[in-house]
Amino acid sequence: MRRKSLSGAACPIARTLDVIGDWWSLLIVRDALRGMRRFGEFEKSLGVSKNILTQRLRALVSQGILERAAAADGGAYREYHLTAKGRGLFQVLVALGQWGQENVSGPAGRRMILVDRKHRQPVRKLEVRAGDGRLLAPGETMMARLD
C-alpha cells in the first residue's frame, strides 16, 4: 500500500512522520542510541528479516539519520553511526517510552524503563514549557505560522 506523502506538509509533525513514521526506523534509532552499530546487532535486537533491515538502514542513511563508517576495530564490517540529526530523535524516543510506561502494560518481570546512568533513577517526565518557563497544557499552545 503506497502511503500518501506528507513531505511537503506545513505541519512539522507531519513532515517528521513522513521521514521516520514507521516502527523499524524508530526502533533502529533507539538501538543506535543505546550504542548498537552493526547489522547483526540490529538484526538480533529487532528480530526482523535481513531484507527489511537492509531497506530501513538504507533509508535512514539516505535521510541523513545514520551514516556508514568503517568498523572501529578495523574489521571488515561497516558500521552505522547516528548523525547529529539522528541523535536529535532522543526526545521523540523518550516521549514514546514514557507514554508506554504509563499507558501500555508490559510483560511482568521484564519491563524496562529509562534511567539516569549515574544514579540509576528514572528520568524525569518530559514537560512542555513556554519561553518564560511556565508549564503548558495542550490547550495553552497553538500552531502559528513561522514565516
Add this chain to the structure above:
Amino acid sequence: MRRKSLSGAACPIARTLDVIGDWWSLLIVRDALRGMRRFGEFEKSLGVSKNILTQRLRALVSQGILERAAAADGGAYREYHLTAKGRGLFQVLVALGQWGQENVSGPAGRRMILVDRKHRQPVRKLEVRAGDGRLLAPGETMMARLD
C-alpha cells in the same frame, strides 16, 4: 502486510509504537489536541479517505485514546473526545514537531510552529533531565529493569 506485534515487548517505546505507530493515528490525535471533534473535521484536515479514517477512529476508541460522545450542540453527530490517555500523547507530538522544525524543511511561506497561546512565542525545546535536574544526553541514560 501484517506487522509483527510488539504489544508484549519489554521496551515501552516498542509497546507505544504497537498502539500508535501509524501516521494517521498520531495526526488524528494532533488534530484532537487542537480541538477537532467531528468526523468531517478530521476528514478535511487530513485529506484521508472515509474508510481509513473510520478504521483509525475505531482503533483509537478501542485503545482508549478517544471516546465517543454526543455532540456538544445537541446535534445528531457523535463527537470524538480525547481521554486522559490520549491527552498524554502531547509530549510525543511536541517532540515529533520540534524535530521536524529543526530537521525537515517545510514549504516556504506556510510553515507552522508550536507556540505558547498567551505570548505567541515558540515553546521551549524539550529537555531530558535526571531526577536531580541535570540535563541528560543520550549516552547518560540507559534502559533498566523496572521489576
